[in-house]
Amino acid sequence: MFPANFGYVAAKSVDEALQLLSKHGEMAKLLAGGHSLIPAMKLRLASPRTLIDLSTVPGLGGVKIEGNNLVIGALTVHADVASSDLVRKHLPGLADAASVIGDMQVRNRGTIGGSVAHADPNADFPVILTALNASFVARSSSGSRSIAADDFFTDFYTTAMTASEILTEIRIPLPPSGSGTAYVKLPHPASGYAVVSAGVIVTRQSSGSCASARVAIGGLGSGPIRALATETELQGKPLTPQVIAAAAAKAAENTNPMDDAYADAEYKRHMAVVFVRRAIEEAARRAA
Numbered sequence: 001m002f003p004a005n006f007g008y009v010a011a012k013s014v015d016e017a018l019q020l021l022s023k024h025g026e027m028a029k030l031l032a033g034g035h036s037l038i039p040a041m042k043l044r045l046a047s048p049r050t051l052i053d054l055s056t057v058p059g060l061g062g063v064k065i066e067g068n069n070l071v072i073g074a075l076t077v078h079a080d081v082a083s084s085d086l087v088r089k090h091l092p093g094l095a096d097a098a099s100v101i102g103d104m105q106v107r108n109r110g111t112i113g114g115s116v117a118h119a120d121p122n123a124d125f126p127v128i129l130t131a132l133n134a135s136f137v138a139r140s141s142s143g144s145r146s147i148a149a150d151d152f153f154t155d156f157y158t159t160a161m162t163a164s165e166i167l168t169e170i171r172i173p174l175p176p177s178g179s180g181t182a183y184v185k186l187p188h189p190a191s192g193y194a195v196v197s198a199g200v201i202v203t204r205q206s207s208g209s210c211a212s213a214r215v216a217i218g219g220l221g222s223g224p225i226r227a228l229a230t231e232t233e234l235q236g237k238p239l240t241p242q243v244i245a246a247a248a249a250k251a252a253e254n255t256n257p258m259d260d261a262y263a264d265a266e267y268k269r270h271m272a273v274v275f276v277r278r279a280i281e282e283a284a285r286r287a288a
């Protein structure tokens with residue numbers, strides 16, 4: 001499998017990458033870790049005339065705290081998210097997701113920005129970042145804008161970013177004390193991508209009952225789906241196994257997943273309930 005011929009430019013700054021995007025137009029593609037784009041090019045699903053490499057731009061990687069947010073540079077590779085002390089301390093559910101992506105080679109090259117920009121419906125980061133209420137900072141020649149996760153993933157392999165924007169960072173609110181986060185997935189036995197997955201953040205009141213919860217599911221639609229009925233069901237209740245199971249039972253309500261060669265829609269809906277329950281149980285355990 002060989003890609004069509006293409007040109008390659010290593011950008012030295014975000015400004016230069018933006019100029020190159022405007023010069024080459026829709027025939028150009030940004031290149032980060034290349035672990036989704038290069039396979040697509042080899043399969044001739046994508047045939048850009050020019051690749052603009054972002055991995056040569058300094059300052060787009062790393063994890064830091066800024067005010068009340070954990071900020072992750074778009075070029076941060078999955079392995080660095082998984083092993084970051086800041087991520088493990090404040091958002092262990094995000095480390096859960098990063099550590100189950102692909103294999104070691106994928107985690108050492110693939111980037112969090114490339115993963116969310118690619119918006120594969122079975123990818124791991126979009127689901128946990130939706131649960132964590134992340135926002136995505138996109139830069140264009142006219143400035144930067146921030147897009148909330150609930151508005152970012154618009155369709156299969158499609159985001160709210162335009163072709164003239166570059167994702168520069170992901171900002172995640174630091175959870176209040178008494179919070180726990182978790183991510184679990186049912187991996188496809190061949191590809192390792194999620195058949196279904198669940199990302200959760202819960203916050204406990206001092207009484208032990210649930211002050212708030214956000215629950216996102218992967219694998220049931222074109223992108224992450226908020227399990228709103230589950231979130232409502234948890235609100236104000238003690239996080240007991242019975243309450244969690246009753247709330248998780250509502251997770252797949254109003255979803256319409258597609259049958260595929262590995263799993264039919266009914267199986268996916270059933271497993272979504274199982275994995276949402278496991279993710280809430282783990283998040284509640286961490287919150288305690």
Ligand SMILES: Cc1cc2nc3c(=O)[nH]c(=O)nc-3n(C[C@H](O)[C@H](O)[C@H](O)COP(=O)(O)OP(=O)(O)OC[C@H]3O[C@@H](n4cnc5c(N)ncnc54)[C@H](O)[C@@H]3O)c2cc1C
Nearest residue numbers: 030032033034035036037102110111114115117123124167
């Ligand atoms: C064998 C294998 C197994 C995998 N398993 C999993 C898995 O289990 N779970 C999972 O979630 N993923 C999995 N992946 C995908 C992997 O996580 C990719 O690394 C990720 O989807 C894309 O990141 P990247 O940095 O490689 O992006 P690239 O492939 O370089 O780019 C992907 C797309 O995003 C665009 N893009 C990249 N960076 C930016 C940016 N900063 N701003 C705007 N657009 C940008 C590119 O133009 C391109 O369209 C797997 C990949 C492989 C090859």
